[in-house]
Amino acid sequence: MQTSSVGSDEVGRAAQRLAGLVWRTPVVRCDFLDAATGTRLWLKAENLQLGGSFKIRGALLATTRLAACGGRGVLAQSTGNHAIAVALAARRQGLATTVVLPEDALPNKVRRLGEIGARVVTAGTTLADRLAVLDELRERDGYSVVDPYENRSVVVGQGTATAELIEQVEHEGGRLDAIVVPIGGGSAIAGACLAVSGRAIDVVGAEPAAVPAFAAALGAGRPVTVPAGLTIADGLRPDRVGALPFGIARDAVDRIVPVPEAAIADALRAALLHARLLVEPAAATALAAAIDLGPELGDDVGVLLTGGNVETSLITSLLADPVAALT
Amino acid sequence: MQTSSVGSDEVGRAAQRLAGLVWRTPVVRCDFLDAATGTRLWLKAENLQLGGSFKIRGALLATTRLAACGGRGVLAQSTGNHAIAVALAARRQGLATTVVLPEDALPNKVRRLGEIGARVVTAGTTLADRLAVLDELRERDGYSVVDPYENRSVVVGQGTATAELIEQVEHEGGRLDAIVVPIGGGSAIAGACLAVSGRAIDVVGAEPAAVPAFAAALGAGRPVTVPAGLTIADGLRPDRVGALPFGIARDAVDRIVPVPEAAIADALRAALLHARLLVEPAAATALAAAIDLGPELGDDVGVLLTGGNVETSLITSLLADPVAALT
DSSP states (O other): OOSOOHHHHHHHHHHHHHBTTBOOOOEEOOHHHHHHHTSEEEEEEGGGSGGGBTHHHHHHHHHHHHHHTTOOEEEEEOSSHHHHHHHHHHHHTTOEEEEEEOTTOOHHHHHHHHHHTOEEEEOOSSHHHHHHHHHHHHHHHOOEEOOSSSOHHHHHHHHHHHHHHHHHHHHTTOOOSEEEEEOSSSHHHHHHHHHHTTSOOEEEEEEETTOOHHHHHHHHTSOOOOOOOOOSOGGGOOSSOOHHHHHHHTTTOOEEEEEOHHHHHHHHHHHHHTSOBOOOHHHHHHHHHHHHHGGGGOSEEEEEEOBOOOOHHHHHHHHHOHHHHTO | OOSOOHHHHHHHHHHHHHBTTBOOOOEEOOHHHHHHHTSEEEEEEGGGSGGGBTHHHHHHHHHHHHHHTTOOEEEEEOSSHHHHHHHHHHHHTTOEEEEEEOTTOOHHHHHHHHHHTOEEEEOOSSHHHHHHHHHHHHHHHOOEEOOSSSOHHHHHHHHHHHHHHHHHHHHTTOOOSEEEEEOSSSHHHHHHHHHHTTSOOEEEEEEETTOOHHHHHHHHTSOOOOOOOOOSOGGGOOSSOOHHHHHHHTTTOOEEEEEOHHHHHHHHHHHHHTSOBOOOHHHHHHHHHHHHHGGGGOSEEEEEEOBOOOOHHHHHHHHHOHHHHTO
C-alpha cells in the first residue's frame, strides 16, 4: 500500500493510451471458489487477453513509444509470453520484430511467433547467450530492445490490468481489500504496486517456493540470483527479479507467499473445472496463494490471472495424474 | 428474424427481474478464432454463469414466480443442468426442491445436487419413468413442477442470455448479424427467437447430426421423436423438442445446422486451447456451427456458450485422443 497516487496517475494515462488496443478482459466470479475460500474472489481474466497474456499491455505501450520516436524495428529476448506480446504489439505498429529464444524453446511458442511474422533467432540456453546475440543484432540492424523487466513502459503497461480490475470491481459495487499477483521477473507486481498507489489495497506477491527470487531480494535488499528449483510455472522461472521492478515494489508490497508445486497444480485444476477458465501455471500460482490465505486477505480479493498459454500435454497430465505433472 | 418486438419486450422485463440474481457473464473475443473463421465471433460465456450454465436464468424466473404465488416447494426432472439450476434457484427463494433423476445419472451431477441441498430421487432410465414418479411426488407433497421445456418463464428466462449478448455487443460498437444457439429440448433457441424479435438478427440453431430433433420437427410440422444416435453433447440428447419452444421458434429460426460429432469435439478443444474457456459439448456444438459457416453468417456472429459442466474424463480424452472420445 502506498499513500501517494503518482503511480496510479501514470498507470491511468497508460490505460487511456491502450484503450481500444487491448481487450477489456472480464472479471470472473466463481461461487464454488468463493464458498471454498470463504472470501469473494474477483478473477481478472487476462488469460482471455489478446495473445493470451497481460503482457501485450506493456509491450504495446513500449512499442507505441518506439514507433512514435521513429524506431526501425524491435528486438526482444524471452523464453515465453513477452516475446509473443512484443511481436504482436510491434506488428500493430508496423515495426519489424526479431526475437531471440533459447534453443530449447517450446515448439508451440516458436510456431506462434512465426504465425505473427516475427523473425526468430535461437541462441544457446542461458540468458547470457541470448543477451550476447541481442547485442550483436542491435548493433547490426539498429533495432530497439524491449526488455521484459528493465523498461518502465512495460511495467506501467502491465499495471493497467490491475487498474482495470479495481475499476471493474468498483463498478460492481465491491471494494478490493487485496490483490494477489504472480512474481516472475517482477513487472506484474511492480505494475500492480503503481496501480494501487493512493488506495488502501494490499498487494500480495505469489512466487513458486522452488524459485523464491523476490523473497531473496527482499532479504538481501537488492535483486540476487537464487538457485532455481523445478517449477511447472514456466512464466515464473526467472531466478532473479529485475532491478527496476524491485525498486518499485520492495516497499509497496505487503506480503510475499511461497507457493508449493502441488498447490499450483491444484489451483490450475480448480480454475479449469470450477471457474471454467484455462490459465497458465503462473496465473494459477496467484490463485493458489489466494485460496490458501482466503479470509486472511480480506472480504474482497482480486487475483490477476496473468495468462492462458499452456501446453496441451500439461493440461492432460494435470487432469489425469496430478503427481506425474510435477515430476 | 421476427418483425414484432413483443417477444423482446417480454425478455426485457425478465432481464430486469433477474438483474442482480444472475451474473452478467462476459462476452469473450478470440483473435485466433476470428482469424480462423474469417468473421468476428462474440462468445457469450454462460459457462461462467452461476451453477455453470445459462439454465439458472429460466429456473430463477420460474421459481421467483412460484415463491411469489406461495408455492410450497419445487419439483424437477432432468438428466442434467436443468435440475441443478432449479435446485440452486429454489434454494435462493427458500423453497424445498426434489429432483427426479435417471438411475444412470452422472455421479458428479448427483453430488452437486446434494451439495445444493436438493432431495434426489432416482427413477428408471427413461423420461416416462421419471414423469411417473414426478406425478406421484406432486400429488403427495403439493410441490410445483418446473418443466425444462413446457414452461414459458423458463423459455423467456433463457432468452435473457441472448438479450444481454445483443446489448453487450452494441456497447462495444458492434451489431450482430446472426446468433448461433444449441438445440436440445428447445428452450435456448426459443428464448433466442424471443430476444431478437424486432431486430435484423438471424437465429441459427445447431444440433448434433446424431439427434436431429428440431430438423425433424420442422419437416413434420410438429415435434416428433427421432431415433437418437450417440452424441458427446449430453445436454442435447432429448430426442424430441418441446411443443412450447417449437411453437415459438419454428417460424422465427433462420437455419438449422446438423453438427457431426468430430466437429463438436474440435470446437470444444478450440474453445479450451484458443479462447481459454472450458465449455460443455452442447456449447461446443453451437461454436462448431459458427466455425463451419463463418462469413456465411455475416461479419458479426454471436455464439451462445450455454454452459461449462463437463466431466473431467471427457476433457482428458478429448485432449489426449480425439477419436477415443467419440467412440
